[in-house]
Each structure stands twice: as C-alpha cells, then as structure tokens.
Amino acid sequence: MAKVLVLYKKPKNAEAFDKHYASVHIPLAKKIPGLKKYDISTGGVGAPTGPSEVHLVATLYFDSMEALQAGLASSEGKAAAGDLANFADGGAELYFFDTKDV
Amino acid sequence: MAKVLVLYKKPKNAEAFDKHYASVHIPLAKKIPGLKKYDISTGGVGAPTGPSEVHLVATLYFDSMEALQAGLASSEGKAAAGDLANFADGGAELYFFDTKDV
Numbered sequence: 580m581a582k583v584l585v586l587y588k589k590p591k592n593a594e595a596f597d598k599h600y601a602s603v604h605i606p607l608a609k610k611i612p613g614l615k616k617y618d619i620s621t622g623g624v625g626a627p628t629g630p631s632e633v634h635l636v637a638t639l640y641f642d643s644m645e646a647l648q649a650g651l652a653s654s655e656g657k658a659a660a661g662d663l664a665n666f667a668d669g670g671a672e673l674y675f676f677d678t679k680d681v
Numbered sequence: 682m683a684k685v686l687v688l689y690k691k692p693k694n695a696e697a698f699d700k701h702y703a704s705v706h707i708p709l710a711k712k713i714p715g716l717k718k719y720d721i722s723t724g725g726v727g728a729p730t731g732p733s734e735v736h737l738v739a740t741l742y743f744d745s746m747e748a749l750q751a752g753l754a755s756s757e758g759k760a761a762a763g764d765l766a767n768f769a770d771g772g773a774e775l776y777f778f779d780t781k782d783v
Contacts, residue, residue, distance in 0.1 A: 582738075605783050616782065617783050618783065619783055620778035622779050623778070624777070625777040626776060626777070636684075636776065638780075672728075674688075674726050674727065674728060674733055676738055677724050678722055678723060679723045680718065681721055
C-alpha cells in the first residue's frame with residue numbers, strides 16, 4: 580500500500596497537542612478520499628538510546644500512489660494538511676511512498 | 682500492532698545499499714522471532730517539498746511491544762541490528778512504538 584508517514588516532534592504542550600489531534604485532526608484526516616487505513620502510535624515512541632524526540636507517529640494508507648496523491652490534492656486533504664499549523668508546533672516530518680511486503 | 686520503523690537516509694552508494702539490503706539484510710531481519718509483517722518503501726520517498734533525504738523506509742510489525750522487544754533482544758534481532766553498520770552509511774533513524782487504528 581502507499582503510505583503517508585508523519586513524524587510529529589515533541590510539541591510545546593503535549594496535552595494540548597493530543598486534545599487537538601484527537602478532536603480536530605483525526606476527524607479532518609479521516610475525510611480524505613481514498614483513505615483505507617489510519618493508525619497512530621500509542622504510548623511513547625522509543626529510539627535505540629531511549630525515548631525519542633518524536634511525540635506521535637501517524638500512518639495513512641492508500642491503495643496506490645495515485646490514490647494518495649489524489650487524496651492529498653482534494654479539498655479534504657488540503658484541509659487536513661492546513662490543520663498542521665494549528666497544533667504541530669514542534670514540527671512534523673511528512674513522507675510519501677509506496678510499499679511492498681518482503 | 683507494534684512497529685519498528687526505520688528511516689534510512691541516502692547512502693553513499695545507493696546501488697550497493699540496495700544490493701546488500703535485498704540479499705543480506707532482509708533475510709537476516711526475517712529471522713527475527715515474532716515478526717508478523719515486514720514492508721519496505723518501493724520507488725522514491727517523497728516529502729512535501731519534493732524528494733526527501735530518505736532512501737528507504739522499512740516497517741517491521743509485531744503483535745505487541747513485548748513481542749517486539751523480545752524479538753530485538755534475540756540473537757536474530759541482534760544480528761539484524763548489527764548488520765546496519767555494514768550498509769547504512771548514510772545513517773538510519775529507528776523508532777519503536779505500539780499503534781492503534783483510528
């Protein structure tokens with residue numbers, strides 16, 4: 580499947596981030612056309628040396644890169660992307676790629 | 682599911698990286714006890730501004746964080762982790778976390 584992978588770095592206020600993410604961002608993102616599955620990290624995000632600088636990892640799954648690109652280009656996709664500025668004040672890395680099982 | 686997420690940054694020699702990854706690293710990683718699914722990016726890894734600095738994204742899935750930790754702590758897990766030094770010369774970010782569907 581094709582994935583949108585989002586690594587949200589530690590925000591200034593984790594409680595406010597989590598509240599906005601759950602109550603505003605998830606409902607917006609779930610409206611993106613072509614979205615097949617959506618999961619987020621729960622609990623801490625670890626690294627080999629201990630806790631990481633990442634607060635939350637989100638993965639949105641689409642059937643293909645074409646569906647992913649169409650979804651992000653839609654008004655719903657733009658609304659979800661535009662919402663990042665409202666809560667992701669620690670920064671966020673976004674990656675887009677297709678995958679295959681190995 | 683619990684995930685090991687690996688972001689491999691651009692290596693010095695992409696062809697050599699890809700050859701080692703396919704012929705050595707995947708077989709090693711697939712031996713990790715408790716591994717339920719393993720996918721890798723295919724084609725380029727994009728970012729909002731264009732191509733990203735990431736060469737390959739790998740995700741290894743386990744039933745739980747306990748299974749993930751036991752898998753990484755096993756001799757097979759240590760062998761796979763130890764192999765990174767043999768090919769990931771651009772660096773790699775590793776993250777460990779549980780997930781939930783939203």
